[in-house]
Amino acid sequence: MEGTQRDKLIWRSKEEEAEDKRAKVDIYKYIFGFVEMAVVKCAIELGIADAIESRGHPMTLLELSSALDCALPTLYRIMRFLVNRRIFKEIRDDASVQGSQACNLYAQTALSRLLLRSGESSMAVFVLMESSPPMLAPWHGMSARVKDEGADSSAPFEAANGKDLWSYDAANLAHGQLFNEAMACNASVRRWWKACPWIRGINFDLPHVVSVALESDGVEHVGGDMFDSVPKADAAFLMWVLHDWADDECIQILKKCREAIPEEKGKVIIVESVIEINNDQQKLKEEELKLKDVGLFLDMVMIAHTNKGKERTLEEWAYVLGQAGFIRHTVRSINTVSSVIEAFPA
Ligand SMILES: C[S@@+](CC[C@H](N)C(=O)[O-])C[C@H]1O[C@@H](n2cnc3c(N)ncnc32)[C@H](O)[C@@H]1O
Structure with a gap:
């Protein structure tokens, strides 16, 4: 009996040890969680995916830095991070040699193609919208909302930006446009009207949103x-x-x-x-x-x-x-x- 209890204690402490070890690694995910979003935003702003796409084939670091007109050493570090996250691929190219070293090429992946600034499946604007200052600032007010649930003043977006999201976008049309374009990234559903031309659609939204909506066959825009x-x-x-x-x-x-x-x-x-x-x-x-x-x-x-x-x-x-x-x-x-x-x- 005593032996069994001792074995159990030893077994538990090994499990706890492993859990402690994992926790000490996992905690960095939360300390630096924002880094992935920030680097992806940076990649979109620099137009890295767009440069490789318009070249039509994978590019060396030198080609990429000259196409993007940016500093090679820092771009290298950005690319190293993005390759590590499997957002771009690095492929060995024995044909292009610099000094005695083969130059590696950076190539697109399915994920990097989602970061193209245009194209039917692009999600770039969604990233830019969620990482814009007015959308990031409210995250600092989450605990206040949880504590003061119900009080109007506790809404994090309003506390950070002075108005709720819809009024803010009506007053800041550039941000409103960014928000609408981000929603359009997600709503491939909007293409249903093209797939089902017999449907007469009404796009109903707030007046400032429909006033800038693109004309589309079979869709009537109504504000309200x-x-x-x-x-x-x-x-x-x-x-x-x-x-x-x-x-x-x-x-x-x-x-x-x-x-x-x-x-x-x-x-x-x-x-x-x-x-x-x-x-x-x-x-x-x-x-x-x-x-x-x-x-x-x-x-x-x-x-x-x-x-x-x-x-x-x-x-x-x-x-x-x-x-x-x-x-x-x-x-x-x-x-x-x-x-x-x-x-x-x-
Ligand atoms: C999260 S977005 C979704 C937009 C769209 N359904 C999509 O998926 O792309 C919510 C939408 O509700 C609209 N909205 C907010 N308040 C509204 C109101 N009182 N009347 C009509 N539309 C409103 C916003 O302008 C915004 O376009």
Whole structure:
């Protein structure tokens, strides 16, 4: 008996030792967590992916520094970091020799192509928007919001920038444009109108947003306030809108959507994250786990950037939809950060 207890103690302390060791490494992820975002922002601003793309083939450091007109030694360190993070690839090129050394070439990866300044799948503007000073400043006010939940003054974005995000963007049109372009990066869904030309779409948003929206065949731009009314249509489509608001505000918006659609055949289509708390993590593939992580990250973004927004669980979605008078709804996972929820009034 004594021996077993001693063995157990030794075994536990080995496990704890390993945990301590891991913690001492993991802590740096949090100390320097911002570095990855900052270096990726730097890569986008320098136009590293764009330079390699326009050259049409991998480039040496010398070619890259002369194309970007920047200091070779610092660019080398930036590239070393980005290669280490697998954002660019370094490939050996025996054909180009400098002195007695073969020169390595920097090449694109699927990830670096997402950092191109233009192109259908570019996410560059999304990075630039999230790393812009007005979006970064509110992160310092998270603990104040948690402590003073409910007090208007505790909203981190308002505390840092003097106004909520929507009023700030209406007054600072350049930032508003950056925000709208970032949202467009994510909303490849907007191309649905091209895929389904028989659909007549109404792009409904705040007046300062629709006033700068690009003309697009089959899409009518309508400015307004969804808390007052929503344009009449067969279906209302809301992507990444409801997560910006508290439950009572969501219920108001959903009621306006219900008034806008036909009672019998209408539906509201919602594209948002669904937070699953008790999922069996073991059964999920690595990508699925990462997507679930993004949902939790977005939930933190809602704390920092909105007054009372949040990502919702299945139960929380059922609550707001039920309170808004929808009698049934379906939820479909579409293998992205978001799921599709369809809600029916009848
Ligand atoms: C997170 S963005 C999502 C935009 C778009 N659905 C997308 O996925 O690209 C939220 C949108 O809600 C709009 N919005 C905020 N308050 C609004 C209001 N009271 N009435 C109408 N639109 C509003 C914002 O201007 C912004 O475009």
